[in-house]
Amino acid sequence: MPPSRPDDHAFDRLSHDLDWNLLRTFMVIVQEGSITGAAARLYITQPAVSLALKRLEERLGRRLIDRGAGKFRVTAAGDVVFNEVVEVFGAVSRLGSLVRDVKEEVTGHVRILMTSRIQTDILDYVLRTFHQRYPQVTTRIDVMASADVHIALQQRVGSFGICLMREPIPGLTSEVLVHQTYRLYCGPDHHLFGKKDINLAELRHDNFVSFTSDQIDGALSPLALFRAREGFAGRVIGASANLEEVRRMIVCGLGIGPLPEHIAARDVDAGLLWELPPYEGIAPVDVHIIWNPDGRFNRAERAFIDELVGHVKGRPVEERVPSMKPRESP
Template sequence: MERSALDRALLTDRLDWNLLRTFLTIVHERSLSRAAVRLHITQPAVSLALRRLEEHLGHTLIERRGSNFRLTRAGEEVLRIATDVYGSVARLGAELAEQQDEVSGLLRLLTVSRIHSGVYDECLAAFHRQHPRVTLQVDVMRSTEIADALAQKAGGVGLSLYRQPGRQSGDGLEHMLFLRQRYAIFCGRHHRLFGRTGLAIADLLAEHFVSFSSDQLGDVLAPLAVFRDQHGFSGQIVATSPSLDEIRRLVFAGYGIGCLPEHIVADDVAQQRLWRLPPEEGVADIDMYLLWNPERRQTPAEAAFIEHFRHYVARYSLMERLGESVNAPLAALRAPTA
């Protein structure tokens, strides 16, 4: 089908726009079952939505044979059109709310949970002082979901872990390094290794592990999985979660040892809820980024936030950004002027 014909088919008033959203989710998850989980609906409902879209367009969009998943030529074209359409719809409300005289409207910020940084807190405070008419909506999501939403132009700005920055990732996102978090191995008060000194990595290899859902090869926390593989850890992964707070809770409860950011659990170590394990230098540095899609037309609120964040945060070193608080007079001196 020619591009113009597909455009006409997709723009007809008989098309249910939710079918495009379901199709986008199927493509990005590369699985009907995972798309169903992402959309909080049943797998038969996802299959029905795909079939309805294909029937409406008169073309097969996805070919599936066993575990193989491939877009047809028509599917690739629908993906291109649907990405543009969905991105435009997602920012429609924000653009209608903007004022001409000053920066205002909705700023939707997609972020991972538990960003532990006094610099970030002061950055938000300074932005609000400069742009009090901007309404902030903070949506907490998983890193992969944030990258997908930005790639689909369904969100303007994100704070997230991000795999392979600076390489040809295919999503076209721009990024700025925000935090560099050192992950180390810990056990909890209820674990048999708690309080023991003189341990070596060899003493940990058979221990059960508590793992992040994204701690696997190819995902954002892949360095943690690589570390375990390289050192020959043989214990079972007995608990997983996408939530840092839940991983911390499970490690404390003694389910197994696990990797956590040093600066976030420093108080737990001081209060003897958690115990630091080898290696002394930690496991890996995991970076967090400010992300945005340069191909998406930013709203004034989004553009103002990106500009403000980049200039404000750049005034602090990576180590300073991990601190719980920022010296108020120093923050005032370093803050960009309006």
């Protein structure tokens, strides 16, 4: 006797309650052409396979397979069910590869704490490609002194920064982003402007312009050590935490002062700055990516810092150099 046909309400319940294992068992029965073959393939007993088929037929209200002594025939209803189950099984089987191919959308806000005038193609490349990949992410760059970046990261006010660092900071992790060299310069009004073969001793009594972090315990301590070592006796007559303002004071003739060579290069070519000894430079001063490994990164910040550090790690020293971009006209 065939199973009773369910009414419309039963079909509605069926779409929610049907056991996928019953459908899969039925598919294997048809593929194997027998209850015995299906049991062997599924590693279950023949009675369990027969029971699964019976339960499916009862749920659908249709006989799916005519079976008896020496007889095994898939009914018209069974053909319909089999074809649909094969489609469903194929879709389920593809889920893994489909999910792997999907790029998870990253949203959120990236805040970068950074000292002024950091010029590096590496950072520019990561900013560009990261925005192209995750256009929904917003970005904010806060410019501040290196010491303020250090404090913000230690206090977990920020997640990561790009700045100068004199020595390792407890609790923070770092990676060198840019290797740069500081040199001494003067402006057009200085008495040594345009003069060649200058002796370092000629500078020792000149007024000096520098950075507020140009202290023995500051991020630019190599500059302070240089002045102390060479016996510079002039006054520090101008100072700023902002590189652009230090440059302005040097150009305007307040005193001689240090600048990264890649920043000063365009002004030298334009006749606004003149390089002074020592011609090998004062000191190398690296720019670091600094972050708190215990900081509370959002997904966007984590993705950005991973990408930026990933582009730097393993890169040779000679490739971690500033980008030489033309200065914009004032």
